[in-house]
Amino acid sequence: MLTPGYTTRRELEEHSFSPVATLLVPLVAILLQVLLTKTFPQLFLLDLPLLVTVFFAVSRRSPIAGAVTGMIIGLLEDLVSGQPLGINSLSKTLIGYIAASIGLQIDVEAITTRVVMIFLFSMMNSLFLYLIVRRLLGLETHQLLWRHELLRAAVNTAVAIPLFFALDRSKRRQ
């Protein structure tokens, strides 16, 4: 009986997803984001596309795949929100790349790691968006409200833990 011979951590824990899951999960995340914020305006704090980006990036453990995934999800977000294409996609490209790079170095399956990771990525996303809108687009009125962003990071972290456990079921080990 042949057993797979893993030589690196990347080979040991690299996952892939079915094309259906790859296509549907981001679309459903964006759809839920659009619908939930209509019924519950407070859920503007939640960023489901960001959580999906981070999940795919750390699961695939490929920085290029993470960056491309983040870019596509960000572009979809920009298309729906009516903003110029590139605001969310630039931010999520960077997030996807960094998340995949971190996934190569540390164990991202543990709950504690996930909590810290999601919190930091949420804050990082807010910072990237602020820099893009304020510096690249020149919108001087845009402000970074730290208390608001901390609350956003906490909400994203609270939602991400059960969401990641649910999405773990769609993983396929390579």
Place this chain on the structure above:
Amino acid sequence: MESFFSRFKNSLVLVALLLIQTIGLAVQVRRPVVPPLGSGPATTSSLGAPETPDVTVARSWIVAVLSPAERAVHGTSTFLRSTWFNYLDLRGARRQNLDLRHQLDALRLQQAAIAEDALEGLRLQSLLAFQQHYVSGTVAAQVIGTSGTDLSRVLYLDKGSADGLKPDMAVITPDGIVGKIREVFPQTAPHVAQLLLINDQTSGAGVLLEKTRVRAVLRGTTAGYLQISNLTPDDRIKPGEQVLTSGGDGIFPRGLPVGMIEAVAPDPDHQPYTAIRIRSAANLTRLEEVLIITGTENSLPPASLHALARGAAATAEARAAAQKAAADRAAALEASKEEAARSAAEVVADRLPGLHDPDESVEDREARVKAAADAAAHPKTAGGTVPHPLPTVHADRYSPGTTPPASTLTPGASHTIETAPATNEEAPQARRTPSPAPRSTSPNSDATPPQL
């Protein structure tokens, strides 16, 4: 060279992706180009820059993919809610119906009260050739989705180009303005439109402060509230003042409610201007149904004119009825005064024993009192000559002519005056009325004043 690319493959791909997106972003947010005359409103991004056809197509495709799901979810939730509220949860509906009827009556009265003023205003406007825009056509739409992010405040409506919607049409609710149509998707989603809310940071409207009549420009902020920041400090502008549309932006008709001034403070970023924060009249975070203004005209629609005419007629009727009621009340008051005066005269006549004839009938007495009252009310001579007193029926010591002349009186001598005995009819009245004290026989009695 090959090892360099393989070694830095990830970083190079990242840089390439970021570069492509940055260039694309720069192309989109370049300075807006004024479209040629007659070309209609150009499709713009939320920053106001015109979009390339590719971006527009991409947006319409993603809307076409997502909108069926949004409509399905919205339809399902609407069905469930309407089933619950229209069939199951009808507690208090009768009471609410009654309250609404009362409210309707009150509003009818209000409408009647202002109808005349409105008609007068219309006449004055026509005299001055004033161009006013009235809403002549609206389309009701429901909100089916949002942008999903607080960076842009955009909503999706279930009506689109197939329903006559076009970009830059004003969107309102009965409470106040909401925003404008930013985009429609005639090719891929003809029944979906994108609404840019008034509190988006790229949105704006021309407004007028109701009391001070100051014109200003209203803008949205990143935090999602409305702000006027192009006015210098003015003591007259205070919190609580209503803000209306000025009609100067060419999108919103004049006079629609926008909101109320919530706070006035110096703008730290743009001195010496003030930051006037406005609380929106419409609840922008809980929008369910909106009205899109599809047409305006310079005169009032016939239905509105008819309603105004009815209101004016009702006002005239109400005014005539009020005048008649006031006249009736005045007449009744006059009658009651006359009655009271006559009653008082009768009481006085009853209480004065010398003026009452026991043999006189009631009719004669009333006729006599009335004649006296008429004579008092309408004196025949302009100078107001004092009338002669009526002849005394039963003379007493107070009757004129009964007192002996002073020349016949002797100081210090006793002097008695015969008085008439009281009759049986006068006795009870005498008991009710204190009779005058008998004249004292003391030498100093003449100097004593009568006690009233």
